[in-house]
Amino acid sequence: MATVKDFRNNVRPNWCPGCGDFSVQASIQRALAALGKEPHEVAIVSGIGCSGRISGYINTYGFHGVHGRALPAAQGLKLANRHLTVIAAGGDGDGFGIGLNHFMHAVRRNMDITYIVMDNQIYGLTKGQHSPTSAHGFEAKTTPQGNIENAIIPTQVALGAGIGFLAQGFSSDVNQLVQLIEQAIQYRGFALVNVFSPCVTYNKINTYDWFREHVYNLDQVPDYDPTDRAAAMQMVVKTGGLATGLIYRDDSRVPYEDQIPGYPERALVEEDLTLSGEIFQNALKQFA
Amino acid sequence: MLEQLSWKVGGQQGEGVESTGETFAIALNRQGYYVYSFRHFSSRIKGGHSNDKVRVSLKQYRSIADYTDVLLAFDQESIDVNVQEVRQGGVVIADSKFNPTAPEHVRLFSIPLTKIAEECGSAIMKNMVSLGASACLLGLPINTFREVVEERFLRKGQRIVDQNMEAISRGFNYMRELGGADPQFALRPADGTRRLFMMGNEALGLGALAAGARVMPAYPITPASDVMEYLIKQFPKVGGVVVQTEDEIAAINMTIGAAYGGARAFTCTAGPGLSLMMEAIGLAGMTETPVVIIDTQRGGPSTGLPTKQEQSDMLAALFGTHGEIPKIVLNPATTEECFTVVGKAFNLAERYQCPVIIMTDLQLSLSKQTTEPLRLEDVVIDRGAVASEEDLAAAAGGEFPRYRLTDSGVSRRVFPGTKGGLHHVTGVEHMETGRPNETAGNRKQMMEKRMRKLQGVEIEDSVVRTGDESPDIAIVGIGSNIGAIAEAKEWLQRDGLKVAHVHIHAILPFPKRQLQAALSGAKQVVVVENNATAQLRHLMSFFGVDCPNAHSFLKYNGQAILPVEIYEFCKEMN
Numbered sequence: 105m106a107t108v109k110d111f112r113n114n115v116r117p118n119w120c121p122g123c124g125d126f127s128v129q130a131s132i133q134r135a136l137a138a139l140g141k142e143p144h145e146v147a148i149v150s151g152i153g154c155s156g157r158i159s160g161y162i163n164t165y166g167f168h169g170v171h172g173r174a175l176p177a178a179q180g181l182k183l184a185n186r187h188l189t190v191i192a193a194g195g196d197g198d199g200f201g202i203g204l205n206h207f208m209h210a211v212r213r214n215m216d217i218t219y220i221v222m223d224n225q226i227y228g229l230t231k232g233q234h235s236p237t238s239a240h241g242f243e244a245k246t247t248p249q250g251n252i253e254n255a256i257i258p259t260q261v262a263l264g265a266g267i268g269f270l271a272q273g274f275s276s277d278v279n280q281l282v283q284l285i286e287q288a289i290q291y292r293g294f295a296l297v298n299v300f301s302p303c304v305t306y307n308k309i310n311t312y313d314w315f316r317e318h319v320y321n322l323d324q325v326p327d328y329d330p331t332d333r334a335a336a337m338q339m340v341v342k343t344g345g346l347a348t349g350l351i352y353r354d355d356s357r358v359p360y361e362d363q364i365p366g367y368p369e370r371a372l373v374e375e376d377l378t379l380s381g382e383i384f385q386n387a388l389k390q391f392a
Numbered sequence: 393m394l395e396q397l398s399w400k401v402g403g404q405q406g407e408g409v410e411s412t413g414e415t416f417a418i419a420l421n422r423q424g425y426y427v428y429s430f431r432h433f434s435s436r437i438k439g440g441h442s443n444d445k446v447r448v449s450l451k452q453y454r455s456i457a458d459y460t461d462v463l464l465a466f467d468q469e470s471i472d473v474n475v476q477e478v479r480q481g482g483v484v485i486a487d488s489k490f491n492p493t494a495p496e497h498v499r500l501f502s503i504p505l506t507k508i509a510e511e512c513g514s515a516i517m518k519n520m521v522s523l524g525a526s527a528c529l530l531g532l533p534i535n536t537f538r539e540v541v542e543e544r545f546l547r548k549g550q551r552i553v554d555q556n557m558e559a560i561s562r563g564f565n566y567m568r569e570l571g572g573a574d575p576q577f578a579l580r581p582a583d584g585t586r587r588l589f590m591m592g593n594e595a596l597g598l599g600a601l602a603a604g605a606r607v608m609p610a611y612p613i614t615p616a617s618d619v620m621e622y623l624i625k626q627f628p629k630v631g632g633v634v635v636q637t638e639d640e641i642a643a644i645n646m647t648i649g650a651a652y653g654g655a656r657a658f659t660c661t662a663g664p665g666l667s668l669m670m671e672a673i674g675l676a677g678m679t680e681t682p683v684v685i686i687d688t689q690r691g692g693p694s695t696g697l698p699t700k701q702e703q704s705d706m707l708a709a710l711f712g713t714h715g716e717i718p719k720i721v722l723n724p725a726t727t728e729e730c731f732t733v734v735g736k737a738f739n740l741a742e743r744y745q746c747p748v749i750i751m752t753d754l755q756l757s758l759s760k761q762t763t764e765p766l767r768l769e770d771v772v773i774d775r776g777a778v779a780s781e782e783d784l785a786a787a788a789g790g791e792f793p794r795y796r797l798t799d800s801g802v803s804r805r806v807f808p809g810t811k812g813g814l815h816h817v818t819g820v821e822h823m824e825t826g827r828p829n830e831t832a833g834n835r836k837q838m839m840e841k842r843m844r845k846l847q848g849v850e851i852e853d854s855v856v857r858t859g860d861e862s863p864d865i866a867i868v869g870i871g872s873n874i875g876a877i878a879e880a881k882e883w884l885q886r887d888g889l890k891v892a893h894v895h896i897h898a899i900l901p902f903p904k905r906q907l908q909a910a911l912s913g914a915k916q917v918v919v920v921e922n923n924a925t926a927q928l929r930h931l932m933s934f935f936g937v938d939c940p941n942a943h944s945f946l947k948y949n950g951q952a953i954l955p956v957e958i959y960e961f962c963k964e965m966n
Binding site for chain 1: 812
């Protein structure tokens with residue numbers, strides 16, 4: 105059985121020392137090992153940005169596509185092979201800026217994939233512009249006098265779009281993050297784990313310390329019921345989107361793959377592609 | 393007696409123009425005639441003039457006629473808009489309801505189509521009454537339509553079938569009483585051979601099914617949507633899936649994801665969607681992921697003419713993506729070729745591990761036409777270089793060299809889920825293992841590896857030449873213009889000119905050698921295309937085809953090219 109070590113490769117990330125993404129990388133590796141997955145059974149599909157490089161830093165199949173389109177590529181991959189564990193990953197710009205449209209529709213479509221967003225409220229790779237999750241008033245290279253736009257609150261957007269599994273983690277709480285990623289992968293349907301993953305170079309506001317002071321850890325709220333959507337909605341509003349832990353889970357959802365008429369149990373990649381003469385002749389009748 | 397007939401039905405969009413035309417066309421196709429139909433419609437659901445022009449003949453013409461013999465009009469506008477193309481002594485059949493008037497060069501038959509239909513049970517059957525009147529004029533028995541009527545209406549009950557047949561019969565009789573049974577309009581009987589009748593989009597869908605396509609993410613757009621609508625009905629039989637995505641960017645990226653996963657995946661769009669897909673087409677080229685993209689060209693730019701004919705995406709298809717990738721662009725011309733081209737595109741995509749764009753145009757995609765038998769054995773599946781057990785064993789313990797440098801430039805693919813095949817894929821410049829690497833030496837050798845795949849390659853039968861040797865005129869065409877050119881060629885030959893028809897079926901890799909050979913000895917060359925800037929002719933010159941006496945026949949008003957227009961253009965040159 106594969107161990108955490110088997111999910112490590114010898115590629116050194118080009119992240120800055122102290123970057124929150126290291127914890128996300130380690131958490132994914134631990135979660136995959138804990139779930140008994142083998143490296144070849146997993147594919148990580150990522151977008152563009154510092155965090156988008158993560159698909160190259162974990163010893164699984166990895167696909168690093170174009171900016172903002174990790175989710176469409178991940179969904180295509182899942183359709184080709186429904187037995188793969190497919191994880192999409194990227195940053196807040198990738199997922200909630202250029203790719204927000206795809207996020208909303210991936211939620212709605214509900215394929216059995218896990219989406220991990222490393223949310224640092226800044227554009228790091230392009231060196232310090234504000235991001236869609238930057239707060240109002242946030243000063244960055246492109247908001248020198250403070251951000252005059254409001255932030256997207258990922259957990260609120262996800263719940264609003266009707267997500268079936270929603271969790272939020274924080275890079276400095278790796279134990280919780282591993283648990284959340286494990287649950288997200290096990291969940292049969294589209295699961296989001298939004299991770300507060302501080303940028304130590306460009307974001308001097310939303311630092312590790314800032315998050316430690318501001319997150320609201322649901323693990324410490326014994327009577328919180330993550331199966332109650334209204335309560336979840338209230339929680340993400342009340343906390344301004346800073347609740348961490350398992351926020352919402354609905355196990356009654358049926359994933360997209362299970363609803364496709366005639367879609368085989370076997371992975372499409374293993375199917376014989378030869379069309380039967382009978383189906384072909386029947387298809388011709390329509391045009392006769 | 394008529395050897396061929398040009399028949400047209402016009403009315404307000406949504407009042408049954410299309411179903412009238414289709415019933416007529418299918419019925420005649422089943423008599424053994426060759427039928428070619430072209431719809432004129434607008435980007436709206438109800439209202440606005442629309443018409444369906446149908447050509448019926450004893451030999452195949454893949455083009456509408458220049459003129460109309462018979463015009464069926466459901467309103468005065470249909471007469472006003474179309475009567476100028478009705479030939480001297482041609483016939484207009486119109487509903488008495490609107491007191492139709494027509495110029496003197498035509499014979500007008502005013503028939504109470506709506507009133508007769510109401511007497512038969514419902515006003516909507518006026519189209520059947522009009523078909524009956526047409527049948528009388530053309531000397532066709534009313535039973536010509538029975539089979540089609542039964543197929544359309546039997547599920548609603550025998551009574552509805554009887555009412556519709558009654559409407560046809562009453563229309564027939566009314567026309568006869570008006571003296572409308574005219575021997576000079578009688579169609580020479582056909583041989584009764586049953587052939588297929590379909591549009592290019594349906595042939596593409598069927599071709600995709602035969603080619604083993606299993607994933608089709610797409611966003612609805614005119615004139616492409618029929619392909620996804622067709623496959624969504626067929627795919628459950630083979631376990632495939634059509635996903636209606638949120639946009640074309642999602643469609644192409646999902647296609648790439650599925651192709652990376654090992655499925656045969658493709659998408660289908662028109663110009664605006666092709667523009668949105670450009671970045672990801674570059675990703676497919678860079679990651680050597682075999683995807684197929686169908687572009688059903690329509691009038692551009694921007695929203696342009698969404699329901700009209702144009703061939704103006706050629707340069708975009710070739711040069712639209714930033715950076716440099718190997719790419720293949722195929723240009724089918726007929727429904728038969730639409731059927732086989734999808735399998736061919738997948739085979740090429742997987743053999744060369746690059747994106748393949750299939751370009752049709754609105755006329756080819758939407759014109760329903762008589763189609764020669766389609767054979768499943770004409771579609772073979774060749775998945776190209778895929779890692780064997782030995783390849784996987786050789787890579788054991790390390791990373792699989794997905795982008796191994798080879799003489800051909802093609803490296804073996806391995807699909808996610810395969811044990812021993814772990815590797816990275818990225819749109820960033822990368823090494824043999826797929827790991828990012830931006831060094832100058834690596835960049836140069838990987839760029840050369842990718843570009844090597846198609847170096848010197850010309851796709852077989854990219855150019856098909858027919859006609860005379862050492863011609864006075866060689867007419868070069870692409871896509872659906874094949875029919876108009878073939879007909880113009882015959883007329884010019886009848887006038888004593890030596891003419892060749894050179895049709896291009898792939899523009900990338902540009903078939904320079906094939907085209908040069910096909911044009912050799914031609915005194916003059918006319919390049920026929922549906923765009924304003926002579927894209928095809930410029931490509932010929934860009935890729936170094938030597939043809940000094942080249943002229944452009946261009947049409948960019950949204951309408952199909954007519955044989956007479958090419959004919960007159962060539963006559964003026966000589």
